[in-house]
Amino acid sequence: MSAAAPGDLSRRFLDPAVVSRLSGLDLKARLVVEGFISGLHRSPFHGFSVEFVEHRPYMPGDPLKSVDWKVYGKSDRFYVKQYEDETNLRAHLVLDHSASMGYVSRPGEVSKLEYARSLAAALAYLMLHQQDGVGLLTFAEKVERFVPARARRSHLEVLLRELDQVRPGGRTALPASLHHLAERIRRRGLVVLFSDLLAPPDEVLSGLAHFRHRQHEVLVFHIMDPAEWEFDFDQPATFVDSETGEEVALEPWEVRGGYKQRLDAWSERYRTECRRARIDYVALDTRTPYDQALYRYLEKRRRLH
């Protein structure tokens, strides 16, 4: 057996189960992103920098400080430098940490919140390295924390610290939180939502539509536990709602079909409505490798430019 290439090793960190064993969100974020980048054909950072991007002929009204004098010295013409900073994205990561996000079906598995947190950290890392501004909003029953978007690399530390502090708990107030954020961020940008969307779909979609109304791009990561998709319980049980405490006694094999049918319809409605609203909807479970989500982000980023 030949030894695994360094790139292959780093790609191990796209597996949520592997990442969950690491300590420190910064390490997780870095390893995930590096593992992700090692599989790409070209670096996602290429062309994204605060440095020179292109020259364009000087137009009256352009600030004089942007004139490239060296080019004038050589060509006797006025050209203006353009920098990347002008095209940078402002992204807001919106993280749901209601009690249902803390659900984990089997011991040792990754909870939805943990998955979302690692994914958010990786995205923040990636975005900041792309010179994009990243902000953070966490909520459960109400908005808990809001960190405005910054493009400084040092901002990553702030974000990771906030992410590290979120704990599952409380009932979800997803629609209210969405409306709150939509009202709060004025500059057009990207909103990335990490949630299990266990709230009335009409209200959630209304909140998402609010962002669209404000000209924001929206990317929804719908994170569910595999057991929530499969409902593969085999013993009669009393199921207790993690947020409301409501109990339902049943035999899983009896309701499995109906449950999955309804869940599929529910998920399909999100998918359909999001497509109609030009919102990117990505259904994930906590075993899905992180690169899927990162790809979807990059794709979205590319479309924005």
Add this chain to the structure above:
Amino acid sequence: MTFLNPLYLLGLGAAAIPIVIHLLTRKRPRRIEFSSVEFLREVNVAQLRRFRLRELLLLALRVLAIALLALALSRPALQGALGKGGAGAASSVVLLIDRSASMGAVESRTALSERALEKARVVLDALEPGDEVQIVGFDAAPEALFPNATSDHARARAAVEALAPRPFPTDIEAALARGLDLLARRPQINKELFLISDLQIAGLVGAARDSSVRGTLPTGLRFYIVPVGESARPDNLALTGARLRGASTGLSSDAGDLLPSRPAGTWFAAAGGGAAEVTVKSFGAASGDVAAGVRAGAREIGRAFVTLGAGEGSALVPLSEAPTGGGEAFLPDDALDADNHRWFASGPGGRTQVGLIEGVAQAGSPLSIALAAGQDAGQVSFRRLEGSSLTSGALSGLDAVLLSDVPELPGGALSALVDYAKGGGSVAVVLGQRARAEFYGGKLFPALGGLGLGAARDAGGGQWTLRLAAQGHPAFEGFAARAGEPLSQAAFHRAWTLTPGPATRVLARFATDLPALVEDGRLMVFASDADGQWNDFPSRGAFLPLWLQALRSLARGSASEDLEPGDRFAQPVPVGERAPDLRMTDPRGRPVELTQSIAEGARRLVSAPLTEVGLYRVVAGGRPVREVAVNLDPRESDLARLTAEGARKRWAAYRPVVLEGGVDLARRIREGRYGREIGWTLLALALACLVAETMIARLMTPASTIGPGGRA
């Protein structure tokens, strides 16, 4: 519905197994924290009912499948109209066809036997291919014509056609028992028993089974009674007796004393051949005179009228010549021809050889006078013997030995007498005043049977008279039992006390419960004397015929003089002698097999059963020695029959269907047949239940995979 293997119904209990499993495997739910029960709640409400229904359906189908399987194994069968249509199950049919003598009766110019055959043909025509049939011809005993039931219906038809009435009486109950036994061993669900008979009441020997037998009847039995007679009681005249009387007996002026019951007005005339006494009995026929004839071979040798009094009458028919070799009495044709003929034996073989031993030998003793009269009448031959020097040789050739007033016998004589009795000889004892109780009660009676002897008793101041205790015994033939008749006119004032043993038959008693004349196997004992010392019997008219008839009946054993069809002829062979060279021929001259048998220390030549009526002849060394008359049992002449209602009541336990003359027999048989065994149908239903259970389990089980759109 009938179950052919009802034991398997116990398997219905297994139907509870799925329920028990269901209850035992129900698990106690545990608590699981789940992100949101919103969808579960909706599903629970919407689908739970459906799945509860599914669960109940599956449980019901499993229970039903097991129950159906148990039912199928118990082999249920639909009967009657329910089971009609389609291919029926095979039937096992037993035809009990009466072939007794009464079936020879003719009504509306058709013999009942012919009608029985017609009915049997209809039953056989109604058989389906694959049905099996057994033919049982019955009269006194049932006889299955095939070793096993046959499916060859042509063979059964041929066997039925060969059935003809036989001169035997009827035993319907025995036939029914045989038919039921045959059917009980057959596996078919349809079991049909046909009784084709004239249902003669005289043939109902033994009691009908009561309702307690219902549980032991073959499962699926249908019992059809097919009466073939028309009227309930056809008129019939029958010859119930015919015997030869000696010339002197028949012509003596005091014949009225000798034959005390003979009706007044009997006509007879002097003739050289003696007379034949014929007895005619009427069964429902009008009273009046009936002409009776006698013939020897094909030649008629006498004719007389018999006046029928209270349904019966006797007459002496004077004969123009002695019918050596036996004769036949006959009546004009009537409903049943078989009982219009009766044969009687005659010739040297007809005399009973008697040896007389008297305690005080005297020429004029009443017994010796009676025996001499019997010798003159051709009924007996007798010779005197010395009791003190009795040997086996002296007893050889005797049919009976009569001891009268003998105190005791010496040891050698006693041994010879006991050997003689064990060799088939008969011993008659008239105890008398000289008899010693220790000899008779202690030696002779115990050696010959179980009779006991007590002390002699006096009648006190009064007297005893003789009373009949065994009606119909041949010793009393012709004697009426009424007071004032000759038998009861004799006065007795002293007699020995006889204690009957287990096999002792008391033939006559004194006025008290004191046995007067008893029969114990081959031993006959009279408790008083024959010398007139203890009674005035010798001076009475009954003395002579009673002793002659008693000795003749004793010599013949307890059987009547005539044998009946099915009886065997037996000839004792004295101890120490070679078996005589006997030959026997039947009425048609064919030889009858004789075999030597030893039973209870006695040797006998015994014939095969004599199955025909008529005269059988016994020849020793080429010389005819005796004839044996075999005549129809007079019971068979009573043609009275059970009505349909009577038959239903008698065999109510069998739930019979009586198919009388006007009924479409074939249609009723088809209607009554059991339908099909539905075990296979139930088995198919059980399988269908299992298939349905599997399909419902698969189709109604929630999908185990996520539908499209479940995940990106």
